[in-house]
Amino acid sequence: MNVVGTRTLLSKEVRRFLKVPGQTVLSPLISTTLYFVVFGYTLGARQTDLEGVPYIRFIVPGLVFLGIANNAFLNSSSSLFITKIQGTLVDLLVAPLGPMELLIAFIVGAMVRGLLVGLLTWGVALFFTGMPSLHWGATIFFLLTASYVFSMLGLLAGLWAEKFEQINFFPTFFMLPLTFLGGVFYSVDKLPEPFRTLSLFNPVVHMVEGLRYGMLGLAHGQVAFGAALLLVLTVITTAVAYALLKSGYKLKV
Amino acid sequence: MPETPVLDIAHLTKRFPKLVALEDVSLQIPQGEIFALLGPNGAGKTTLIGAVCGLVKKTSGTVRIFGHDLETDPLPPRYFVGLVPQEVNFDPFFTVRQVLAFQAGFFGKKADPARIEELLAALDLTSKGDTITRTLSGGMKRRLLIAKALVHRPKLVFLDEPTAGVDVELRRDLWSYVRKLKAEGTTVVLTTHYLEEAEELADRIGIIDKGRLLLVEEKSALMARLGERRLEVRFGQTQTALPAKLQEQGMVLSADQMGASFIERHGTAKAPALLGQLYAANMEIAEVSLKAAKLEDVLLRVLQNGGGAEVSA
Ligand SMILES: Nc1ncnc2c1ncn2[C@@H]1O[C@H](COP(=O)(O)OP(=O)(O)OP(=O)(O)O)[C@@H](O)[C@H]1O
Ligand SMILES: [Mg+2]
Numbered sequence: 001m002n003v004v005g006t007r008t009l010l011s012k013e014v015r016r017f018l019k020v021p022g023q024t025v026l027s028p029l030i031s032t033t034l035y036f037v038v039f040g041y042t043l044g045a046r047q048t049d050l051e052g053v054p055y056i057r058f059i060v061p062g063l064v065f066l067g068i069a070n071n072a073f074l075n076s077s078s079s080l081f082i083t084k085i086q087g088t089l090v091d092l093l094v095a096p097l098g099p100m101e102l103l104i105a106f107i108v109g110a111m112v113r114g115l116l117v118g119l120l121t122w123g124v125a126l127f128f129t130g131m132p133s134l135h136w137g138a139t140i141f142f143l144l145t146a147s148y149v150f151s152m153l154g155l156l157a158g159l160w161a162e163k164f165e166q167i168n169f170f171p172t173f174f175m176l177p178l179t180f181l182g183g184v185f186y187s188v189d190k191l192p193e194p195f196r197t198l199s200l201f202n203p204v205v206h207m208v209e210g211l212r213y214g215m216l217g218l219a220h221g222q223v224a225f226g227a228a229l230l231l232v233l234t235v236i237t238t239a240v241a242y243a244l245l246k247s248g249y250k251l252k253v
Numbered sequence: 254m255p256e257t258p259v260l261d262i263a264h265l266t267k268r269f270p271k272l273v274a275l276e277d278v279s280l281q282i283p284q285g286e287i288f289a290l291l292g293p294n295g296a297g298k299t300t301l302i303g304a305v306c307g308l309v310k311k312t313s314g315t316v317r318i319f320g321h322d323l324e325t326d327p328l329p330p331r332y333f334v335g336l337v338p339q340e341v342n343f344d345p346f347f348t349v350r351q352v353l354a355f356q357a358g359f360f361g362k363k364a365d366p367a368r369i370e371e372l373l374a375a376l377d378l379t380s381k382g383d384t385i386t387r388t389l390s391g392g393m394k395r396r397l398l399i400a401k402a403l404v405h406r407p408k409l410v411f412l413d414e415p416t417a418g419v420d421v422e423l424r425r426d427l428w429s430y431v432r433k434l435k436a437e438g439t440t441v442v443l444t445t446h447y448l449e450e451a452e453e454l455a456d457r458i459g460i461i462d463k464g465r466l467l468l469v470e471e472k473s474a475l476m477a478r479l480g481e482r483r484l485e486v487r488f489g490q491t492q493t494a495l496p497a498k499l500q501e502q503g504m505v506l507s508a509d510q511m512g513a514s515f516i517e518r519h520g521t522a523k524a525p526a527l528l529g530q531l532y533a534a535n536m537e538i539a540e541v542s543l544k545a546a547k548l549e550d551v552l553l554r555v556l557q558n559g560g561g562a563e564v565s566a
Binding site for chain 2: 002003004005007008009012015016019086087088090091092093094095096097098248252253
C-alpha cells in the first residue's frame with residue numbers, strides 16, 4: 001500500500017475543490033438553503049405537521065442528504081472525468097497507485113466535499129429550527145454511508161463517461177428523479193398505493209428516512225432495513241469500482 | 254547479458270480493434286544504457302512505452318521491469334520508472350512547484366523542496382515555479398513534463414519525444430542532463446524524430462516500423478555497417494579520366510570533369526585512402542569535402558528495406 005501516494009492524491013483532491021469554493025461549496029449551500037427557505041417557509045406555513053414535527057424541520061434531513069449526494073457524486077465524477085480529458089490521468093497511471101490507492105483518494109476526497117456541504121446545510125437549518133433530539137449513531141452512520149455510496153457512483157460515472165454530455169447524463173436523468181422521488185420533501189408513508197410500495201425500492205428513500213430517524217428521532221419500521229441496504233450498496237459499489245479500476249476499464253487503452 | 258536487464262520485453266503484441274500496433278516485439282535493455290527507439294509516425298513507439306508504463310493493456314507477451322513481471326507484480330517497479338509522455342498535459346489548478354510536489358508524493362516520496370528546486374534550475378523553470386501550469390508556454394509545459402518524470406529519481410526513464418518544441422539551447426542542456434543521468438546509472442529509453450539527438454546520445458538503436466522491431470544494434474556498429482560517408486573532390490583543372498585503380502574502387506568522375514566523388518560504405522575502401530591515392534597520382538586538388546555518415550540515411554535505408562536480409566545483422 002502506497003500510503004504517501006494515497007495521502008498526496010487525497011490532499012490534491014480536497015485542495016482541488018477548495019480552490020473554487022464558490023462553485024463547489026458555496027453555490028450548492030445556497031441552493032439547498034433556498035430550497036429550505038422556499039419549501040420550508042412558504043409551504044410549511046400551510047402544511048400541517050408531518051409525523052408530529054413542523055414541516056420546516058421535517059425537510060431538513062432530506063436537504064442535508066441532497067447536499068451530500070449531489071456534491072459527493074459531482075466531485076468524484078468530475079474530478080476523474082477531467083483527469084481523463086486533460087490527460088493528467090497519465091500522471092496517476094505511471095505512479096505506483098493501484099486500484100486501492102485510487103479508490104481511497106477519490107472516494108474520501110468526494111466524501112469530504114459532500115459532507116462539508118451537507119453539514120453546512122445542516123448548520124444553516126439548525127439556525128432556523130433549533131437543535132432537535134438526535135440519534136448520533138444513526139446520524140453518523142447514514143451520513144457516512146450515503147456520502148460513500150454517492151462518491152462511488154460518481155467515480156463509476158466518471159470512469160464510464162467519455163464526453164461532457166455523458167457526464168451530465170447522470171445528475172439529470174438519474175440523480176434528480178431518484179432524489180426528488182426519494183421523499184426529501186414529503187413523507188413516503190403518506191403516498192397512496194402502489195406508489196408507497198414502489199418507493200421502497202428507491203434506495204434514496206431509505207437514506208433519507210435513515211437520516212430523518214437519526215436527525216429528528218422519527219422512528220420508522222424500515223430503519224434497520226435501510227441500514228442493511230446501505231451496507232449492501234457500499235459493498236456492491238466498492239466491488240464494482242475496484243474491479244473496473246483493476247482492469248483498467250476506460251483508463252488504459 | 255549477465256545481470257538481469259532493467260527492461261525485458263518478450264513477444265509483446267498489442268492489437269487494437271482495427272490494427273496491430275505491436276507485433277511480437279522482444280527487447281532487452283541493460284542497466285545504464287541510453288536506448289533510442291526510432292521509427293516513422295505510427296510505428297508503435299508510444300504504444301510500446303505505454304505497455305511498459307502501465308498506460309496500455311497488452312494483448313499478449315510479457316514485460317519485466319527490474320525482474321518483476323508486470324502481469325503479476327504491476328506496482329513495485331513503478332516506484333523506479335519515470336515517463337515523459339509525448340502528449341503535453343497540464344493541470345488547470347496548481348502551480349509548477351505544487352504539481353512537482355504532488356508527483357513526487359504519488360511515488361511515495363515525502364516532500365523534498367531541494368529536489369524540486371534542483372530540477373527547476375536544471376530545466377530553467379525556476380522563475381516560473383509559482384505560475385499556474387496552464388499559463389506556461391508550450392515548450393515550458395514540456396520542460397515541466399520532464400521535471401515531473403524525474404522528480405522521484407527514477408532508475409528507468411522513458412523520454413517520448415522529450416525535445417519536441419523545446420528551444421535549441423535547452424535541447425543541448427537536456428542532452429547533457431541525460432548524459433548526467435546515465436553517469437549516475439540511470440537507464441534511458443528515448444524516442445525522437447530529431448535523429449541528431451539519437452546520434453548524440455544513444456548507445457544502442459532500435460528501429461521499429463508498423464509495430465515490428467526491425468533491428469536493434471549498437472549505434473557505432475550500425476553506423477559502421479550501414480552509414481555512408483560521401484567524399485567530394487574538386488580538381489584545379491579538367492581531367493579526362495580518373496586513374497583505373499581509383500575507378501575500380503568506385504570513385505567516379507563528375508559530369509563537368511572538374512571533380513570526383515566516392516561513397517564509402519561497409520566493405521568499400523576508405524575515403525582517406527582514396528584521397529591519398531589521388532595525391533599520389535599527382536592530381537591537382539582544389540577542394541575536398543567529406544560528409545559524415547548520417548543516422549537519418551541509415552534509418553531511411555532500413556525502413557525502405559523493411560528489415561530485409563541486406564540490413565539485418
Ligand atoms: N487508442 C488507440 N486506439 C486505436 N489505435 C491506436 C490507439 N493508440 C494508437 N493507435 C494506433 O497504433 C499505432 C501506433 O501508434 P503509436 O502512437 O505507438 O505510434 P508512434 O510510433 O508513437 O508514432 P509518433 O511518432 O507519431 O508518435 C498507430 O497506427 C496508431 O494510430
Ligand atoms: Mg509516439
